[in-house]
Amino acid sequence: MAALLEVKNLVTEFPRHGAAPVKAVNDVSFSLEKGRVLGLVGESGSGKSVTGFSIMGLVDAPGRVAAGDIFFNGENLADLNAEEMRRLRGRHIAMVFQDPMMTLNPVLRIETQMTETLLAHEKMDRAEARARARDALGMVGIPSPEERLSAYPHEFSGGMRQRVAIAIALLHSPELIIADEPTTALDVTIQAQIISEFQRLAEERDTAVIWITHDLAIVSRLADDIAVMYAGRLVETGPVAQVLTDPRHHYTRGLMDSVPSQNTRGALLKQIPGMTPSPANLPSGCSFHTRCGGADGLCTKLPPEIWEGERSYRCVHPLGARALDAITGEAVS
Amino acid sequence: MVTSIIRRFIQALFVIVAMTVIVFLAVNVIGNPVDILINPDANQAERARVIAEYGLDQPLWRQYIDFLAGLLRGDFGNSFVYGRSALQVILERFPATLELALSALVIALVVGLPLGLYAGLRPRSVASRIIMSGSILGFSLPTFWVGLMFILLFSVQLGWLPSNGRGETVEILGMRWSFLTEDGLRHLFLPALNLALFKTSLVLRLTRAGVQEVLPQDYIKFARAKGLSERRIISVHVLKNLMIPVVTIVGLEFGSLIAFSVVTESIFAWPGMGKLIIDSINLLDRPVIVAYLMMMVLIFVGLNFIVDLCYTLLDPRVRLDAKR
Ligand SMILES: Nc1ncnc2c1ncn2[C@@H]1O[C@H](COP(=O)(O)OP(=O)(O)O)[C@@H](O)[C@H]1O
Ligand code: SF4
Ligand SMILES: [Mg+2]
Numbered sequence: 001m002a003a004l005l006e007v008k009n010l011v012t013e014f015p016r017h018g019a020a021p022v023k024a025v026n027d028v029s030f031s032l033e034k035g036r037v038l039g040l041v042g043e044s045g046s047g048k049s050v051t052g053f054s055i056m057g058l059v060d061a062p063g064r065v066a067a068g069d070i071f072f073n074g075e076n077l078a079d080l081n082a083e084e085m086r087r088l089r090g091r092h093i094a095m096v097f098q099d100p101m102m103t104l105n106p107v108l109r110i111e112t113q114m115t116e117t118l119l120a121h122e123k124m125d126r127a128e129a130r131a132r133a134r135d136a137l138g139m140v141g142i143p144s145p146e147e148r149l150s151a152y153p154h155e156f157s158g159g160m161r162q163r164v165a166i167a168i169a170l171l172h173s174p175e176l177i178i179a180d181e182p183t184t185a186l187d188v189t190i191q192a193q194i195i196s197e198f199q200r201l202a203e204e205r206d207t208a209v210i211w212i213t214h215d216l217a218i219v220s221r222l223a224d225d226i227a228v229m230y231a232g233r234l235v236e237t238g239p240v241a242q243v244l245t246d247p248r249h250h251y252t253r254g255l256m257d258s259v260p261s262q263n264t265r266g267a268l269l270k271q272i273p274g275m276t277p278s279p280a281n282l283p284s285g286c287s288f289h290t291r292c293g294g295a296d297g298l299c300t301k302l303p304p305e306i307w308e309g310e311r312s313y314r315c316v317h318p319l320g321a322r323a324l325d326a327i328t329g330e331a332v333s
Numbered sequence: 334m335v336t337s338i339i340r341r342f343i344q345a346l347f348v349i350v351a352m353t354v355i356v357f358l359a360v361n362v363i364g365n366p367v368d369i370l371i372n373p374d375a376n377q378a379e380r381a382r383v384i385a386e387y388g389l390d391q392p393l394w395r396q397y398i399d400f401l402a403g404l405l406r407g408d409f410g411n412s413f414v415y416g417r418s419a420l421q422v423i424l425e426r427f428p429a430t431l432e433l434a435l436s437a438l439v440i441a442l443v444v445g446l447p448l449g450l451y452a453g454l455r456p457r458s459v460a461s462r463i464i465m466s467g468s469i470l471g472f473s474l475p476t477f478w479v480g481l482m483f484i485l486l487f488s489v490q491l492g493w494l495p496s497n498g499r500g501e502t503v504e505i506l507g508m509r510w511s512f513l514t515e516d517g518l519r520h521l522f523l524p525a526l527n528l529a530l531f532k533t534s535l536v537l538r539l540t541r542a543g544v545q546e547v548l549p550q551d552y553i554k555f556a557r558a559k560g561l562s563e564r565r566i567i568s569v570h571v572l573k574n575l576m577i578p579v580v581t582i583v584g585l586e587f588g589s590l591i592a593f594s595v596v597t598e599s600i601f602a603w604p605g606m607g608k609l610i611i612d613s614i615n616l617l618d619r620p621v622i623v624a625y626l627m628m629m630v631l632i633f634v635g636l637n638f639i640v641d642l643c644y645t646l647l648d649p650r651v652r653l654d655a656k657r
Binding site: 058088097099105117120152168 | 574
């Protein structure tokens with residue numbers, strides 16, 4: 001069975017004055033099956049959002065997808081014209097943004113912002129669109145949806161606004177939802193509610209999800225697969241159960257060590273030393289070598305992508321059980 | 334909401350009262366109307382009679398009280414020049430000025446909005462650069478100079494359009510209007526364009542700045558992510574946010590459009606209030622000057638009030654604050 005989404009060697013660049021373009025996304029490949037949840041993790045600035053926008057065809061100009069292919073339902077998105085791309089957005093691939101305070105248009109009623117989404121893709125009369133919008137609001141847990149339809153965004157709290165955005169994303173029961181840190185801006189309790197509701201709704205509809213976050217705890221709870229991104233590249237991918245119990249890449253390990261958990265509560269968390277490199281000025285080879293405890297001279301050359309069953313990583317000194325086999329780099333190709 | 338309207342209304346009244354004092358004092362400082370009212374050959378008794386007739390022998394405060402009382406009755410006294418009610422003289426000229434200012438406003442919006450929208454959406458295109466340079470000209474060239482150039486080019490050289498007067502008019506609701514006849518429209522075109530020049534540049538720049546502020550917002554990207562057409566995004570999501578500053582500024586500026594019509598009316602011999610006030614100042618026709626100034630105060634204060642209301646209607650966030 002062909003994957004629902006297949007991203008192959010994606011490169012997304014932002015041009016700069018008098019310098020080579022910034023590769024915000026650099027040679028990224030992954031695929032996603034129908035109904036699966038992929039957690040895309042990495043520190044801020046690693047290129048997660050740009051990956052999402054590249055799939056949506058919404059990279060801010062003058063940025064552009066410079067290389068690679070994105071297949072959705074077997075169709076190469078690069079072959080679609082603007083109108084075909086528009087028909088895909090919102091109906092087959094939906095997106096939820098990070099900051100719920102900024103996602104809804106402040107001068108339009110919730111009703112308008114919901115019904116226009118329906119009418120952009122389906123022929124129906126106002127009353128029907130309104131009814132569907134109301135049902136969608138009720139579904140995401142907004143009380144008295146009928147009345148709330150005529151409210152403006154500023155009359156909602158942040159959490160409620162994010163529910164509205166999720167309701168909008170679900171209106172057409174899309175095959176894929178890209179959720180770009182949808183709970184980062186919210187309180188922890190509201191975060192938990194929204195995550196579990198989102199999970200239920202996505203499961204009911206068999207919707208595939210790319211859940212972008214920097215929070216490994218969310219990924220371990222929500223995702224089937226994980227893709228770890230560092231400075232524009234995927235450094236490790238695979239099933240969550242394998243990657244988060246037995247990471248290969250030192251960056252993944254570092255991220256895991258900096259997550260608060262039951263047994264480290266109260267103790268100082270280990271932070272990854274140093275700073276995320278600026279994408280404008282990346283270290284050569286494995287970009288992580290400036291911060292990696294296991295780095296040596298080999299790491300200044302770009303490590304090849306190493307496959308091990310369902311998982312892959314880019315590290316010349318991988319951690320874990322199979323580390324010795326891979327260390328020479330010749331055992332795999 | 335209602336209390337805030339009442340509060341604003343009381344503020345407006347205060348402004349008007351303060352302005353009556355300023356206007357009254359200012360007008361008593363310029364010239365002595367007796368000099369132009371009375372034939373220099375007139376004898377002493379004749380002078381005294383005229384001075385008493387116009388109340389000029391009374392102390393200043395007495396004159397102010399009379400002035401206020403007259404104001405409330407809409408009575409500014411008789412024009413020294415026309416010998417009729419000053420207010421009536423002004424109101425006769427008002428439609429001409431209103432027509433000119435409204436035409437200029439329409440031109441400013443019809444030209445400024447689409448050009449500003451285009452320049453905002455395609456900031457790097459050659460056309461946008463030409464539009465923006467043009468708007469700098471519109472800002473910096475003096476109105477009277479452009480008016481003279483219009484006359485030289487379109488009236489004198491090309492002979493396409495007339496350069497003075499209102500042309501043929503039609504009477505509606507007791508007022509005469511030019512824009513309903515072909516000849517009137519031809520007369521209206523050049524002065525309206527001249528008056529519109531500055532405001533067109535203003536609307537254009539406001540619109541462009543608004544577009545550039547709205548476009549990078551997350552809610553526009555989200556609208557795209559919903560699969561809305563570009564047309565809907567621009568005509569609803571961008572334009573609705575844009576209208577808030579544009580309506581506010583344009584509404585406030587409408588008063589200055591009426592006030593600045595003085596220059597255009599003088600150049601094109603347009604028989605409106607602006608031309609009247611210049612003539613009246615030359616002749617020291619005090620009641621007309623006072624009536625004109627008070628009318629301007631009313632127009633400015635009234636516009637401010639209306640713009641406030643519109644702003645509340647356009648921006649739901651303000652509406653809520655007012656409710657609290
Ligand atoms: N609109 C833009 N213009 C220029 N560079 C951008 C733009 N958006 C993103 N980038 C570059 O891409 C990098 C990755 O951004 P992003 O995908 O937003 O990171 P995150 O992983 O936090 O979502 C940024 O560090 C920045 O250098
Ligand atoms: S390749 Fe080298 S620098 Fe990069 S993670 Fe592995 S050991 Fe560390
Ligand atoms: Mg991001």
